[in-house]
Amino acid sequence: MSDDSDTDFLRATASSYDVIAKDYAARRPHGLSHPLERSLISAFAELVTANGPAPVADLGSGPGGVTALVQGLGVPVFGVDVSPAMVALAREAHPELRFHVGSMTSLDLPDATLGGILALHSTTHVPDGHLPATFAGFRRTLVPGGHVLLAFRTGTEPGGLHLTERFGHEIDLRYHWRTPERMASLLTAAGLDLVATVVREPRDGETRPRAFLLARRPG
Template identity: 70%
Template sequence: MTDATESSRTDGAETFLQTTRTSYDAIAKDYAAQFPAGGWHPLDRTLISAFAELVTERGKAPVADLGSGPGHVTGLLDGLGVPAFGVDLSPAMVALARDTYPQLRFHVGSMTSLDLPDATLGGILALYSTIHVPDAHLPTVCAEFQRTLQPGGHALLAFQTSEAPGQMHLPERFGHEIDLDYYWRTPEQITAVLEEAGLELVATVRREPAGEEKRARAFVLARRPDDGT
């Protein structure tokens, strides 16, 4: 890889990270009000509970909720006995989460470069947080999942999906000017990138839109293989 190519990718990462951070800082309070704690679809809650059981049966290694937003899913994991902490790109979101769940740990960070040691996480949860990551940077994110997971650790991703890949740009939300790109991917796309990073597929689930949802939801559960497997 040439220095010019590497520089271009770095610049691209900084651009989408900055626009995503600024956008969620602007809408943090409205977003938290729109999506309160406990508003999960029953199937979503069941899958999160299954994930919690998988990671706790292997021990008490910490679990990272990546893209933790106002902290509700981190709080749910904590209630299920998971030693969870939250990471979010938006300082405003992190501040909200700390206010709402003062007993839990939240910090500002990026999935593209996790400030975490190798092989220390029992699990990773990324619910609707990879949807803002451009295709070019998704392999880096999945490689970070593989790097930070312990052997045997699980990662659960959730995202809006469609029959074919797509992209949408949103310039406004909740009356605020923003600059957000959304990427719709199929479970097969996500699985391929996870496997390329060294993780193995455990399960995929797809459910149709419910209530005011406009797109189907997909869940992909993967794991880092045990040592020697």
């Protein structure tokens, strides 16, 4: 699979999550494993609400647990995922919410229509060369003063990780490790202002720190 081809990496990511969707949803229904992460989501929701009524896009929404959490905090939200199977599971689990198939690398949304963007552990599947345009798309679709919250596992190893098996299924899934500093520089290069950086150390068998970056489109 070539990192240089949009269709290759998106197709591989989508098909891999299609295969493992049910197992993934059963083991990680909401994807938040620590109270700190839920607190960051709450802070993000408060910032979005204070800036106005525009909705949040949960990019890489998976089975929809985080999307539902944001909705429960009083913020209008919808989910986007590259995996049709994940979208189907999210719609089944949360029929009151809207989910559709799409990619964060090419958001099919009008300019300045989102109050916020969540991308929790989903940019990890986007190759380095596609991140500048992806983050430019984030800025384009955010309203002035809109916020984006990223979460990702940190690392510096070139090439990241290529998984060919998960939950007993054959897959083709690539993970790209980045440092908070690298991601922050990409966000600022896209015209977003960095608001906060939080790094949580590994726990309960985890092998990598979790980084959280909060950024804002200038008002």
